[in-house]
Amino acid sequence: MRDIPEELAARIESGAAMLCHAWVLRRGDGAVLGFTDHDRDLDIEGVTCRAGSGWTAGAGEGAVGLAAGGLSASGGLDDEAITEGDIAAGLYDGARVELWRADWTEPALRVRVWAGTLARIRREAGAFIADLDGPMAALERVVGRTYGRTCDAVLGDGRCGLSAAGTAGRDCDKRWTTCVESFGNGVNFQGFPDIPGDDFLTARPVGTGRNDGGSRR
DSSP: OOOOOOHHHHHHTTOOOOOEEEOOOOOOSSOEEEESSSSSSEEEEEEEEEETSSOEEEEOOSSSSTTTOOHHHHHHHHTTOOOOHHTTTTTTTTEEEEEEEEESSSSEEEEEEEEEEEEEEETTTTTEEEEEEOTTTGGGGGOOOOSSSSSOOOSSSTTTOOTTTTTOOOOOOOEEEEEETTTTGGGGOOSOSOOGGGGGGTOOOOOOSOOSSTTTO
16 A cells, blocks of 8 residues: 555645656665656655656556566666666666656655566667566566476577577477477476376376376386
8 A cells, every 4th residue: 555645645636736757776786866757857765866868657567476566667878877888787687666656846745656676678779678577576586497397498508408500490399299209309308298287186097098197108
């Protein structure tokens, strides 16, 4: 639940609020940057949020899964804000980002509507697009390996064992059958093809046919 200042809530209710977005970005090296989509600079939490920085809010994800609340933002690359060199150096990896909604006539009237981390940032035609993870995204990250029927290697990488030249232009659907019959690479298969599926929970012995669990062997 967001704590909206009473005066801001009253202005919103009356239609008198002059609202804009502001972003406060805190990098791992201690640098703090601020941006706003208003046409003049605003002070948010003691940070000067620059106008004319080109930052705009992108698509926001709905409440699906533990990582609910993911957002995106985009803007221009310039020497005074986010530079291409800093992106390439990884200075923004994992940066903390806060998104505020403020009344630009009185920036003290504001509410923080989102907070998370910068998951990835990419360059496109002189601009950037930043993907931002919600506060619970870490709970959906896979740590180590998971057990599944399909292979989790990338075709042609070290775990796959096949050369990139030998797999050029070919696709792999990660299944055991494909690995063996199309690539002859079953010895390097990085999945667990015999792992029981959901149907195993409801299966029962039968009087005829094989009752060996359906092993590929």
